[in-house]
Amino acid sequence: MSLFACDFNDRFVDRLPADQQSDNFCRTVNGVAYSFVSPKVTQSPTLIALNHTLAQQLTLATDDPQAIARVLTGNELLPNTRPYAMCYGGHQFGHWAGQLGDGRAINLGQLATPELGLQTLQLKGAGPTPYSRTADGLAVLRSSIREYLCSEAMFHLGVPTTRALSLCLTGDKVVRDMFYDGRPQQELGAVVCRVSSSFMRFGSFQLPAVRGDIKLLNQLVDYAITEDFPHLGQPCKDTYIQWFREISERTCQLIVEWMRVGFVHGVMNTDNMSIIGETIDYGPYGWIDNFDLSWTPNTTDAKGKRYCFGAQPQIAQWNLFQLANAIYPLIEQAEPLNEILTNYAKMYESRWLEMMKDKLGLAQLEPQSDGELFVQLEQVLSECNIDMTIFYRLLASYIPGKSQIESHFLPCFYQDEPTKAMYWPRFEYWISLYCQRLENNSLDDDERARVMNRVNPKFVLRNYLAQQAIELAEQGDYSMIEQLQQVLANPYQEQDGFEHFGAKRPGWAMHKAGCSMLSCSS
Numbered sequence: 001m002s003l004f005a006c007d008f009n010d011r012f013v014d015r016l017p018a019d020q021q022s023d024n025f026c027r028t029v030n031g032v033a034y035s036f037v038s039p040k041v042t043q044s045p046t047l048i049a050l051n052h053t054l055a056q057q058l059t060l061a062t063d064d065p066q067a068i069a070r071v072l073t074g075n076e077l078l079p080n081t082r083p084y085a086m087c088y089g090g091h092q093f094g095h096w097a098g099q100l101g102d103g104r105a106i107n108l109g110q111l112a113t114p115e116l117g118l119q120t121l122q123l124k125g126a127g128p129t130p131y132s133r134t135a136d137g138l139a140v141l142r143s144s145i146r147e148y149l150c151s152e153a154m155f156h157l158g159v160p161t162t163r164a165l166s167l168c169l170t171g172d173k174v175v176r177d178m179f180y181d182g183r184p185q186q187e188l189g190a191v192v193c194r195v196s197s198s199f200m201r202f203g204s205f206q207l208p209a210v211r212g213d214i215k216l217l218n219q220l221v222d223y224a225i226t227e228d229f230p231h232l233g234q235p236c237k238d239t240y241i242q243w244f245r246e247i248s249e250r251t252c253q254l255i256v257e258w259m260r261v262g263f264v265h266g267v268m269n270t271d272n273m274s275i276i277g278e279t280i281d282y283g284p285y286g287w288i289d290n291f292d293l294s295w296t297p298n299t300t301d302a303k304g305k306r307y308c309f310g311a312q313p314q315i316a317q318w319n320l321f322q323l324a325n326a327i328y329p330l331i332e333q334a335e336p337l338n339e340i341l342t343n344y345a346k347m348y349e350s351r352w353l354e355m356m357k358d359k360l361g362l363a364q365l366e367p368q369s370d371g372e373l374f375v376q377l378e379q380v381l382s383e384c385n386i387d388m389t390i391f392y393r394l395l396a397s398y399i400p401g402k403s404q405i406e407s408h409f410l411p412c413f414y415q416d417e418p419t420k421a422m423y424w425p426r427f428e429y430w431i432s433l434y435c436q437r438l439e440n441n442s443l444d445d446d447e448r449a450r451v452m453n454r455v456n457p458k459f460v461l462r463n464y465l466a467q468q469a470i471e472l473a474e475q476g477d478y479s480m481i482e483q484l485q486q487v488l489a490n491p492y493q494e495q496d497g498f499e500h501f502g503a504k505r506p507g508w509a510m511h512k513a514g515c516s517m518l519s520c521s522s
């Protein structure tokens with residue numbers, strides 16, 4: 001009996017060229033889209049968290065957790081699975097890095113689901129592949145919990161993302177030097193099964209382009225269009241341009257959503273940019289506590305701040321530029337690509353304004369003046385050291401003329417006595433501008449609050465919450481993973497008994513590893 005009620009197959013494997021070398025050793029792989037590879041057999045696979053809603057949509061039978069653990073760690077292969085690792089390259093921190101590929105991700109194949117269509121199941125941390133370079137192909141529990149919880153939190157926030165089906169311990173130990181300080185430790189090995197309709201990245205097209213392998217480039221682009229953008233029609237030069245336009249639009253929308261909820265990816269390398277505009281590869285990401293456009297969660301990025309919160313829109317455009325370069329040989333016209341890239345900036349600006357309009361509960365945008373109001377708000381939020389998530393919820397319930405500003409907004413300040421501080425007048429001044437603006441707003445206070453609470457979450461996966469869940473799980477207590485999963489499934493709703501998950505970052509978490517900065521070591 002199969003674990004899934006629907007068929008397992010894989011068009012990526014069927015339609016694209018495979019590596020002919022079947023031995024699993026690190027190497028340069030030319031001219032093909034992927035390599036077949038067997039997942040590593042592990043000591044004692046154990047299921048520790050399952051996404052029941054997604055499991056149901058994928059037709060997974062959930063009555064045998066041991067069978068799920070065996071299959072979703074790669075210890076047991078279901079009929080028709082031909083596991084493989086994808087070949088791709090990428091720019092890392094602005095520099096071309098050559099071949100990267102699925103170094104620790106193994107695709108099991110595609111499920112033809114009745115509800116979600118074709119979905120690829122991918123195991124992260126299931127052992128080495130030809131693309132593992134100098135690393136081990138494994139993942140540890142801490143980073144797997146972060147991926148598992150965050151991808152689902154993002155999904156329920158309405159942000160495009162790869163999904164997470166399961167989290168399993170492998171039973172093996174994995175050695176990691178978490179702080180890169182020469183003190184490696186043994187950690188628990190884990191595997192997340194993630195799910196998406198496509199795991200192709202910008203770097204999937206960059207690698208053949210850089211190698212001058214136009215035939216493979218063409219095959220990959222045609223495959224992506226036929227499979228994931230079928231509405232664009234038969235692949236041809238014109239379709240390629242339309243395809244790039246749509247990727248640009250989806251990427252733009254993705255970043256607007258990140259900025260809306262205060263998500264910082266942390267490693268926006270081109271190999272971590274999904275071709276279908278999903279958030280992919282949850283590594284040293286972070287969530288904004290105190291609003292700060294210059295904040296980056298990634299220790300590797302602490303100096304350059306290339307991937308800080310406020311840089312994400314421009315970095316996405318830079319990445320799109322690299323993708324445009326890669327597909328240029330198929331189009332041979334720079335103008336339409338340039339036009340799309342230029343348009344990205346305009347599109348981002350107008351979508352950002354719309355998004356901010358909603359965050360502030362305004363019925364209509366006043367294009368002449370609202371931009372200034374929004375920019376001033378960002379300045380005030382960062383100068384006054386204000387918690388982004390809590391601020392917007394408080395703003396929704398603030399009633400001009402009725403609420404007392406000081407006591408109403410006190411909970412979103414990171415300082416205890418904001419009135420005494422020099423920044424309070426600035427904050428009050430902005431609130432007065434907002435109140436003036438509300439005089440020209442057609443929504444009454446109740447309607448405004450409803451609109452705002454639909455786009456401003458009450459609950460996000462605050463960095464310190466994820467870290468607390470990790471520390472408990474490392475002691476064998478998975479209850480907080482379960483609780484967070486449950487609360488974050490309804491991020492816009494108040495939830496009795498779980499208010500503490502919406503509280504601002506406690507003082508102790510300010511400089512604690514995992515709560516403020518994260519290393520790439522995972």
Ligand code: AMP
Nearest residue numbers: 100101102103104132135136137138281
């Ligand atoms: P990332 O920045 O995490 O997306 O990783 C960049 C590249 O390194 C990708 O090709 C990954 O597959 C690979 N990689 C990251 N961690 C490991 C690991 N532990 N073992 C093998 N490859 C890895």
Ligand code: MG
Nearest residue numbers: 271272280281
């Ligand atoms: Mg990656």
